[in-house]
Amino acid sequence: MNNILIKILGCGASVGCPITGCDCNVCKSTNLKNNRTRTSLFIQYNYTNILVDSGPDLRQQMLRENISHIDKVLYTHKHADHVVGMDDLRSSFFYRKDILDVYGNYETLNHCYNNFKYLFKSIDYANQGSRVFFEADNDFPKKSLFGHILSNYESFNINGLKIQTFQQHHGRIHSAGYLLPDYHFAYSTDVHEFPQESIELLKNAKLKTWIISLTLKEGNDAHMSFEKIKFYNEIVKSERLIFTHMGHFIDYDDRSYLEENMSFGYDGMIVSV
Numbered sequence: 539m540n541n542i543l544i545k546i547l548g549c550g551a552s553v554g555c556p557i558t559g560c561d562c563n564v565c566k567s568t569n570l571k572n573n574r575t576r577t578s579l580f581i582q583y584n585y586t587n588i589l590v591d592s593g594p595d596l597r598q599q600m601l602r603e604n605i606s607h608i609d610k611v612l613y614t615h616k617h618a619d620h621v622v623g624m625d626d627l628r629s630s631f632f633y634r635k636d637i638l639d640v641y642g643n644y645e646t647l648n649h650c651y652n653n654f655k656y657l658f659k660s661i662d663y664a665n666q667g668s669r670v671f672f673e674a675d676n677d678f679p680k681k682s683l684f685g686h687i688l689s690n691y692e693s694f695n696i697n698g699l700k701i702q703t704f705q706q707h708h709g710r711i712h713s714a715g716y717l718l719p720d721y722h723f724a725y726s727t728d729v730h731e732f733p734q735e736s737i738e739l740l741k742n743a744k745l746k747t748w749i750i751s752l753t754l755k756e757g758n759d760a761h762m763s764f765e766k767i768k769f770y771n772e773i774v775k776s777e778r779l780i781f782t783h784m785g786h787f788i789d790y791d792d793r794s795y796l797e798e799n800m801s802f803g804y805d806g807m808i809v810s811v
């Protein structure tokens with residue numbers, strides 16, 4: 539049960555922190571915990587390196603954390619700050635000398651396929667019961683990825699690690715949350731509201747740790763406010779909340795409003811489960 543490592547690779551909002559050209563206190567802060575690369579999570583389980591989202595900082599994150607390669611990727615949604623590092627998965631393909639499995643909902647993987655066609659060897663539309671193989675193209679014969687489209691509440695496992703996806707509302711699109719039921723651990727980034735079914739699932743999971751995005755305290759159309767996170771956790775009752783996807787509105791040095799079971803994440807943070 540304990541052969542798992544969970545680490546926050548990045549906890550910054552879409553433009554990172556500091557933001558280029560910004561003179562605010564957080565962007566100018568000397569506290570390295572205010573220095574945030576784009577949001578991503580690393581899970582190592584039984585020697586399998588699992589990444590949640592490949593943002594624009596993926597290469598630097600892997601070098602910083604001495605991660606030689608990625609074996610599997612879970613995608614939360616299609617926004618650029620979560621997917622544009624897909625091209626950098628090629629180095630893991632070279633290392634492994636084998637295809638990488640990538641997982642996500644239809645909206646996400648379809649978008650990735652349209653933008654990174656040259657990387658995809660095939661896509662498995664599991665729900666529709668079909669598997670599509672793409673032709674090798676002459677420009678890019680070494681295709682690196684195998685896409686697995688997940689339904690909104692699908693359970694699956696990666697080398698024995700049980701994973702369940704759940705739906706989240708994120709502005710005009712949906713993002714996927716990921717639950718590791720055996721570890722009472724859930725990951726929810728980029729969400730402004732949860733469907734009832736997701737809240738029920740999380741409540742029944744008896745969460746010990748919930749990493750959830752706090753882009754800005756007041757929230758907006760795509761991201762929930764601090765108050766709304768508290769509201770949801772009154773139902774879900776996770777023992778611990780760790781915030782990620784933080785914009786420059788969130789100062790690591792101002793933790794006065796956090797409750798005892800809450801903490802800000804930071805790049806490189808190991809999350810014990």
Ligand SMILES: [Zn+2]
Pocket residue numbers: 551552577617619620728783
């Ligand atoms: Zn984002």
Ligand SMILES: [Zn+2]
Pocket residue numbers: 556557560561562563564565566786
């Ligand atoms: Zn700033």
Ligand SMILES: [Zn+2]
Pocket residue numbers: 615617708728
């Ligand atoms: Zn987003």
